[in-house]
Amino acid sequence: MDMSIQEEPIYTNTESTTKGKKKKKNVPKLLLASVVTVILIGAFASVYAMVFQLQISVQDLKDQINLKKNLSPSITNADLDMDECTSGTHNCHQHATCINTVGSFQCSCNANYTGDGRQCRPNFCSANVDLCKNNGTCLNTSTAYNCSCNIWHSGNHCEQDINECTSGTHNCHQHATCINTPGSFLCFCNENYTGNGKQCGSSFCSANVNLCQHNGTCSCNVWHTGEHCQREIDHVITTRKRNWANARKYCQSIGGDLATWGMRNATVRNWIITNLLQTRPDADYWIGINDIEQEGVWKYIDGVPTTTENSDFPPGEPNNDGTENCGNLRYKYGFKMNDLKCNVKDFAICERLLS
Incomplete structure (x- = not known):
């Protein structure tokens, strides 16, 4: 086969007609139409190839998604939720508990505290009516509580009885004996004294009729005291x-x-x-x-x-x-x-x- 290409002339000036006249031939327009046709065919081929490749990619993606669904069929929004409670991104109060929810979280004040969870204040006293013993008064503080005790008790919860007799806070007479009782004390005049314990007068003479001999008077002057008036005051x-x-x-x-x-x-x-x-x-x-x-x-x-x-x-x-x-x-x-x-x-x- 002869593979040589015959060069075609760009223009032909004249062409014989049946009538013997010469006519011009428009060769460039035919050539341009042929080139455009080739370009369009190439473009359509490229687009088709791209669409075909895209269809393959989409199918591959669907296959991968279906594969993941088959491997993890129970994936939900909860699996994709961030836990603010464990990540530390919540704003619950230090005395509140953080409860994670899907897409958010909740705050709940702990026991003995009250509030909306973002703000919690102590509520020990109303939540624990017997917190302070022996009629002590419970006072909430900024962090916890205090017990205000009466004068007869002490301790963090007013649980300790104060022994007024040993602490020296009683008002028994110097000639009386102090006996401690829960939350208070009792005073009893000693032997040879009489009174209510807080005031004790001498009763030596009435209690000992023969104490003073020879019709003596059992009485001291104002500046002396003692059993025999021997002590100066x-x-x-x-x-x-x-x-x-x-x-x-x-x-x-x-x-x-x-x-x-x-x-x-x-x-x-x-x-x-x-x-x-x-x-x-x-x-x-x-x-x-x-x-x-x-x-x-x-x-x-x-x-x-x-x-x-x-x-x-x-x-x-x-x-x-x-x-x-x-x-x-x-x-x-x-x-x-x-x-x-x-x-x-x-x-x-x-x-x-x-x-």
Whole structure:
């Protein structure tokens, strides 16, 4: 076969006709149509190939999906959910429990706390009515709770009874025996004394009819005490209320005066308060101090000026509230010194004069 290509002329100027005339032939238009046809056929072939390949890819993807479904037929939205509780992305309160849900989470306050889960506050007291024992008061705090106990109990839950007898917080008389009881205490006068336990008077004579021989009198003078009046005492508490001036007159009548040196000495003053005043019913007591001579200049009646070292006024006292010129030990202030109107009637502390 002859594979040579015959070159076709681009233009033919003339062509014979049956009529013997010459006519022009339009060869370029035919050539352009042939080229366009070839290009279109090639383009259609490429598109068809691409569509065919895409169909194969889609089918492969379907086959893979079906394979996965066959291997894991139970895959749901829950399998694709992120657990905010375990991942730490929740905003539940520190005293709340996080509960994961599909697509979200829930917060629930723990026991003894109340709130919406995002905010939880302590609720120990209302949730535990018997949390504080022995009539203690339960108080919620910012983190938990506290028990406020009465004066007879202690402990985190007020479960411990305070022994007033051993702790020294009782008010039994010095000649009485203190017996602790749950939440309180009892006072009983000792042998040869009589009274209610908080006040005990001597009954030696009535209890021992032959105690004093030879018609002797079983009685000591005001500045002595003891079974045989052998013990000397320096301070006596009056049993009647008087104004300041009359109280001083009484103390002078028994050979003493209103207390001065015992008030300047903190050790003696505290002993008097603990052993003589706190064992008696609540009351105030005149002492030998005033500013009668010069307003605002406080002195003891033996002439010694008061100082911060030899007196015991609380902050704000003396305040001269309404011409208060006489001094006393005031129960309300824990038996600290106080100025008061001199005409008020109070008990008094008489003091033996030092020789």
